[in-house]
Amino acid sequence: MLNKKFSPARQSAFDARFDAQKIAFGPVVFQCVRYAWKRGILQAVADAGDAGRSTAELKAVGGWSEYVLKVVLETCLSAGVVYLEEGRWVLDKAGFVVLTDPITQVNIDFNHDVCYQALFDLERTLDAERPLGLKVFGDWSTVYEGLAQLPEPARTSWFAFDHHYSDVSFPAILPDVFATRPRKLMDIGANTGKFALAALGFDAHVELHAVDLPGQLAVLDGNLAAAGLRERAVLHPTDMLDDAAALPGGMDLIWMSQFLSCFSEDAIASIFRRVATALAPRGQVLVMDTFWDRQRYDIASYCLINTSPYFNNLASGNSKVYESGDYIRLARAAGLELQTARDGIGYCHSLLRFVRAENG
Incomplete structure (x- = not known):
């Protein structure tokens, strides 16, 4: 049996405060990174290699507005998904993982398509020990009763997560x-x-x-x-x-x-x-x-522990x-x-x- 340790025993007060803010803004970061992936922004950045692309160049390539690019990519910057070098956006290692790693993509789809809206009711669900978040999809006592009727894209993402x-x-x-x-x-x-x-x-x-x-x-x-x-x-x-x-x-x-x-x-x-x-x-x-x-x-x-709230x-x-x-x-x-x-x-x-x- 393994004992896991997720953070240093002597974490500084400054690092602890930064980690706490990452938790506070976690949903925002998730949605912006997902948008950048799904809408092709990360791929457009990746296609330029180490040279990167400016906001104006990305706008010309994909048709995104300068405003949208700045909002989304600045959040990606804060999450280590991209970095800025002399005014040009370059894909960072975490961004490469989002673009290429099947497990990461399956997890993002599962959390967005299956869990995200339902998690708004997590507090009530924990208190009641009943899956109250399930109401966003249908009137079932458990998700297993409704798997065959889950709406898309939740159904596809659920089975992709389970089978992967x-x-x-x-x-x-x-x-x-x-x-x-x-x-x-x-x-x-x-x-x-x-x-x-x-x-x-x-x-x-x-x-x-x-x-x-x-x-x-x-x-x-x-x-x-x-x-x-x-x-x-x-x-x-x-x-x-x-x-x-x-x-x-x-x-x-x-x-x-x-x-x-x-x-x-x-x-x-x-x-x-x-x-x-x-x-x-x-x-x-x-x-x-x-x-x-x-x-x-x-x-x-980490991934397994944080699947428990879905259950x-x-x-x-x-x-x-x-x-x-x-x-x-x-x-x-x-x-x-x-x-x-x-x-x-x-x-x-x-x-x-x-x-x-x-x-x-």
Whole structure:
């Protein structure tokens, strides 16, 4: 387990005051940098290389008014996205990252298209522990009920965010999934079927059981049919928040990826109890998730920690990005013991393997 330290222990009073102002004006900086990226201003600056471009030259290239260029680029200057050299705007390193780094772009789109308006209600949501920010998109109790109906561009940005962090991990973990040669594999929180399709393609003999809400399973059903894999899958429409919703038994392996973080600790405890009951005698549970305490770099922990307000304000009202110890503790209470843990998967995932306590 890693202990993270995000700032120097002896920060000066001046630096602390500057950092506090960055927090105060964070929303302003975010929107201006996003505008400069989306409207092509940063690209126009980048195209000039180290020579840079003057405000007048940028105006001639892109048709932006001098006023807009100054407002936006001066904010970008304050954020280290561009710098000024003899009256010419030049792309700085942070600007290069915004223009070229897929993770940064996915995070910006997710925070703008999905989270930004909703975050205005974060104070009320935290007090109520209900996702009150979700009302900007629809009348649902959780975002998962409305994923199939999310308006654009929120829907595209939500799935891009979800898939970008999880898809890259699937090829790396399939040998772990099939290490015990499971014949009956359950995917809880199957979503649109990225893992299901990968698993069915990896092993021609496995029988896959997909568990999710009806809306997500309808999308999965179509994706399986298009891939010619529908007959090897059994779909189980299930609301996992319903404590009485039992799972089919006899499973050799139960897989949950970026799923438990969608729920409160009480709900996770309930899910672990039902998962333990659904296992075959020698069955195992694999949980892949993004734990902020198991990251190698502060930047990954920073991004994960600051995803928790999304879970509070839009997803469920009472979920978050957890520490790995929380899962291990809740699984143990359900009769499951941690057998192995593997970190450094994909961008920021860890894989926890659980067995029944009597098998440990």
